[in-house]
Amino acid sequence: MEQAQERAGRSGRPKVVLGVAGGIAAYKACELLRRLTETGHDVRVVPTDAALHFVGAATWSALSGHPVSTEVWEDVHEVPHVRIGQAADLVVVAPATADLLARAAHGLADDLLTNTLLTARCPVVFAPAMHTEMWEHPATRENVATLRRRGAVVIEPAVGRLTGVDTGKGRLPDPVEIFEICRRVLARGAAAPDLTGRHVVISAGGTREPLDPVRYLGNRSSGKQGYALARTAAARGARVTLIEANTGMTDPAGVDVVRVGTAVQLREAVLKAAADADAVVMAAAVADFRPLSYAEGKIKKKDGEEPVPVALVRNPDILAEISAERARPGQVVVGFAAETDDVLANGRHKLRRKGCDLLVVNEVGERKTFGAEESEAVVLAADGGETPVPYGPKEALADTVWDLVAPRLPAGASADASSAADPTV
Template structure:
């Protein structure tokens, strides 16, 4: 089979060195990658490095090899163009259709999915000019992932850091899988919860569950690749934040409830994939609970946690909001799922069978998506990203046209 052809554009920012890791992941996973750096990018990483890692010669000029018309050929032949890092200057030139170097020419001729991974100082990212340029690119169908929050150059910290290259790679994979399909979640805000809550007993112990958060992360990544603005509420996963998602870290069910209700205020869709504890200890021991010889421990008193999914489905602060829940069942899977769908009042419920060696922590999943209108959509065993895309397909069908 012919290798997917990827153009990796690199703009002139200090984060250009991180694109080497993205290039390595792309080439090692079977993609044919052509690197197109800007002239300023070569001040950070030289052409020899890009050539050695990609196996292709590197050029920044439209005047080199003019008999091959590279500024047209490279873009037209690509299956995906990803620009990482995308500086404020590059975003401005791309949004205005300028073609003053090989990379911007390539962007104008590309008829494939285009992904921008911005990296710049916080003030530059938040400037109205940059925000307008990003909005213009998104309106035209490009995926512009939100930058990460963290250490920038010098002593500065804030939003503007290039997302982890491994996570940018996942966005690229999802965009390639969708091919020519339009980013149907563009200009939509979606909220996803992932992981499992932990309810503390004492300073060293907690009540928890086996949820790894992988399904929630797959939902977040695929939503980013489909153009959405994503808020991910993450509970105790230990995984790297997905590229392009605004991540809120929580620990307990009460913290997750507060974060979900806040994020849902302007969301078009809320997908509650996290495993939320039904109960929490009635009392928290300030010191470690000690074991005493010959003395049995006191029974553990529990109190019920609030039903977050039911509250979200009942309140729906944003008009036309679509609410999706998850039901992990061990027996009578569909019967229990249908009862839960009626009880919770959500639009869709993803029902799957779980156990010590099923679903939790695995890269694959199998489920049935139940709909409030009576529909049932089975999703065969396969990657969790496939289930995520099915969920978003069903959500898109139910979204109100903006």
């Protein structure tokens, strides 16, 4: 961290190297570059020769304010193949093609970008983009596993339209979301990605229980805290499954998103995803009750008649269920408690009743926590520990949660790490 601060101090701005490999998604890196420069980062773009077939050097130079080259032989007296990596606070490669990942994993140094990757002693982030078959090939999976074992953050590609008519996993994540990962990695400085090889499951948002085709019982949860947990976990190296209920938010980079609506659907998705998870964080606001019956047509208001009372039944208690029946030994379960009064007393009671390892307790209301960008909380632990989190950005609370989860995870390789080279496992 001190070295990073010293490097940034020379210009007053964090130094970022943006590597661009030769894929059709190279044009999207322009948006990532713009986000980085507009937020005060000093960005040097290092493309491959192939990348310049998609976006020319003049564009990169104009947007970054630095000369652009792919060669180790230009400005030899400045030793660019060494100095660029040495001076960086972060190296991010977007897009990272299958070829670039292979060369990086095997330590090749046949152009300026791969030389930079070998000399960098700062955090490195790869944002892969390629066809699904290339991403799923055992060679690519092994290269990804190798880079992750060495401490690089290799975020999962998105699912969507690829080149031509093809659709599948391999799309470059939204540049805005890649920027969020970079920002969080930079904030952690030289800290190792401590969730590498771990699979974490996070629920977010609020369930909706339908009354009829147009009405439902719901709550005020926006899903922002769950998304902050997902982004932070991805930046710390985890494979993340985010189960979102009615948020309408953009998918975080490097995160597998499962969309649900009701509490019953959420339970099904959580149980399925938790089967091989190292940690499960239940940040979603799950409805305690649902209507006993569903009206196939819109419930009409009738003149002179009072509405028929809505009979409710209990929804499954997902947090208590997964806490009592852990899907695998050592699985860490985290719950959330939204309280309006006697916050800590109710939180401690809920922690004992639910049986989870950690419980994040916060006070909620119409203008508190739900929908806000900031929050404050106390994280209660089953072993009696209490960790207050002062009022601040929700990502700060998210980092605190992972700080508490990480040391509770069993030592040794996780199921995710052991299957990294084989997507069929």
